[in-house]
Amino acid sequence: MKITKAVIPAAGLGTRVLPATKVMPKEMLPIVDKPAIQYIVEEAAASGITDILIITNRGKGFIEDHFDKAPVLQGILEKDGKDDLLSTIKDLDKLANIHYIRQIDTLGLGHAISKAKSFVSGEPFAVLYGDDVVVGGEKPATKELIDAYGTYGKGVLGIKPVSKEAIRSYSSVKVENIKDNIFKCTDMIEKPQRDEDVLSLYSILGRCVLPYEIFDILAHTKPGAKNEIQLTDAMRELAITEGMTAVEYTGTRYDIGNKFGIMQAAIEIGLNHPEIGADLREYLKNFAKTL
Numbered sequence: 001m002k003i004t005k006a007v008i009p010a011a012g013l014g015t016r017v018l019p020a021t022k023v024m025p026k027e028m029l030p031i032v033d034k035p036a037i038q039y040i041v042e043e044a045a046a047s048g049i050t051d052i053l054i055i056t057n058r059g060k061g062f063i064e065d066h067f068d069k070a071p072v073l074q075g076i077l078e079k080d081g082k083d084d085l086l087s088t089i090k091d092l093d094k095l096a097n098i099h100y101i102r103q104i105d106t107l108g109l110g111h112a113i114s115k116a117k118s119f120v121s122g123e124p125f126a127v128l129y130g131d132d133v134v135v136g137g138e139k140p141a142t143k144e145l146i147d148a149y150g151t152y153g154k155g156v157l158g159i160k161p162v163s164k165e166a167i168r169s170y171s172s173v174k175v176e177n178i179k180d181n182i183f184k185c186t187d188m189i190e191k192p193q194r195d196e197d198v199l200s201l202y203s204i205l206g207r208c209v210l211p212y213e214i215f216d217i218l219a220h221t222k223p224g225a226k227n228e229i230q231l232t233d234a235m236r237e238l239a240i241t242e243g244m245t246a247v248e249y250t251g252t253r254y255d256i257g258n259k260f261g262i263m264q265a266a267i268e269i270g271l272n273h274p275e276i277g278a279d280l281r282e283y284l285k286n287f288a289k290t291l
């Protein structure tokens with residue numbers, strides 16, 4: 001079955017990036033000149049997704065405005081003949097059909113995803129976490145996962161290895177290599193706190209493709225780590241009963257939900273930016289000498 005729907009949970013409070021996120025959604029923080037969520041929507045569109053549901057919350061209206069037309073600004077740029085600037089904003093509303101729903105209570109990622117049930121209506125769908133930007137790679141990360149869903153017919157997790165220290169803040173998955181960057185996944189745990197709970201140093205980072213059955217599981221998933229309804233706990237049930245596939249996607253992932261990730265993204269994506277890349281490289285080389 002062709003996967004054409006995606007859900008972007010973006011209702012989190014972004015407390016790790018306060019005070020920047022007091023008013024501004026973290027998904028709208030810029031990486032060079034584009035808000036993080038634009039990279040994510042572009043990745044979805046490049047992966048064949050035609051319909052996106054963004055799960056929002058109070059104060060996240062900037063996201064809707066960003067993917068809307070801006071008639072006054074567009075009119076001025078047109079009048080002034082600033083076609084290069086116009087092209088950066090003109091077609092954002094055409095990337096995909098973008099729908100929005102509010103998660104009234106911030107009860108966790110699993111709870112946010114459960115809000116997508118009627119939008120998804122019976123189909124498998126992709127999930128792109130609103131604070132994980134993935135760039136580069138052989139294909140867009142979501143496309144790599146969709147292809148694995150097509151081949152193996154099971155829910156797919158996007159994974160990457162992380163450090164022993166970092167795994168405690170993420171999830172840990174039990175994996176067995178099938179071939180190349182594709183694994184079979186039979187178990188997982190969210191935020192393992194003891195060494196003996198760590199299943200591997202592979203963690204689910206920002207992308208998955210899920211069957212519709214996940215909604216039945218989410219309906220009875222109890223609050224877990226951080227007292228939140230965790231998507232990982234629901235996916236664990238799926239992994240144990242049906243099995244899941246995991247793909248170590250080839251792109252580079254930036255966690256823009258924390259301060260360090262925001263800086264990494266700005267520097268690395270900035271270095272490849274056609275307008276400022278060369279100047280930034282020169283600046284960094286010189287600056288590094290002073291450190």
Ligand code: UTP
Pocket residue numbers: 009010011012013014015016017055103105106107108109111112129130131132257
């Ligand atoms: P995070 O746990 O990284 O986001 O959730 P957060 O809650 O904003 O983080 P803090 O406050 O800095 O610790 C991962 C993704 O799930 C979304 C977030 O917006 C992010 O994209 N999310 C999380 C929701 O949509 N709803 C929730 O209740 C929790």
